Amino acid sequence: MTTLIEKIVGDLGDKRRWRQYKARVKGLPASHRTTVETLERYLTYFGGITKGDIPVDVVMSMLEDLAGLFEQAAADGTPIRTVVGAAPVEFAETFFRNYSDGRWISKAHDQSISAIERGFYKEIERGINKERERLVNAVERAETEDGGNRS
Template identity: 45%
Template sequence: MTKNPLEVLTGALEDKKRYRAYKERAKNLPEEHRAVLAAVERYVLHCPSTPTDGGRAASLFEDLADLFEQAAADGTPVRSVVGEDPVEFVETFVATYSDGGWITAERRRLRESVDRVVAGDGR
């Protein structure tokens, strides 16, 4: 299937629609859940292991919305959702969706560069 020329420049329109739908869902959460989800979202967007593929990223945010909606419906406090260390929660959550992101490519590039230099092919 050929991509819409606009999608080549901006990414898949369907992924953008999914993200907008996630944002709407987040608005309907109780204040405490909404505020913590916003903080989690901000960290996810700055996390080096966040998926770079739009579809995976959309799935990650949809699943976060599911988790927080269910917690709100069950009356589960946000601390019980994210645990004592929210950073650990987010990094573990993101790792299940990650394609490695840019940092994986840079790690591979560094390893290959050092291997080439050590092997005498120092390009």
Template identity: 50%
Template sequence: MSISRIAATVIGDKRRWRAYKARTSRLPESHRAAVEALERYVMYFGPADGGSAATMFEDLADLFEQAAADGTPVRVIVGEDPVDFAEVFLQNYAKGGWVSRERERLTAAIERAEREADGGARS
């Protein structure tokens, strides 16, 4: 990958991030506070690549902008369990996140161990 392409990718993602932050700064206080809390959470568990992360944050802004325009309270958006909301939201962006890769690796390892145990019992 050329230096100019890398620079364009980084600058593009940075522009998307700044645009996202500008959008969320215009939300009503309650919605902005909720977005900031969700942002902190999904930073840890969301996609690792810049493009997917930018798309995820843009979608989060879309959701809260529409809810604010409709007068929908934050609790109606996220439900009784904000962690559950965040986890369900993240499922749309799971590929690329380190947590999802580790979950897949764990599942594959257990399945492999199970196959080995089944194969060993037949011998």
């Protein structure tokens, strides 16, 4: 019976793992939570996770490690800027590369793709740029919030 249900709704273990990850993130202080959620969103765009190129277990390991990193930072009282450095986008991209062999978006540079595909990749690139800006802004806001709590 479980296999029939899993065929219909997907792997229940993956869904359980996702809920556990989201609960961990929800338990973080607001500034850390916002940063993790923004990084998660950026990694989704940057890594093409929504396209399904990366196995679910790899994505979940990456997100669980991200949550663990920020849980430890929150427990130690480490400021977000110390965790992500001066360039949050570079942090996110380096973090992602530790879990994959590269970005799927690099396919856009292949000259053999059609004009429709190039248009699609340009649209994705615009989304990535928007998420980069959102990530930097979230880290700056979180840094401001942390600074306000420490005074």
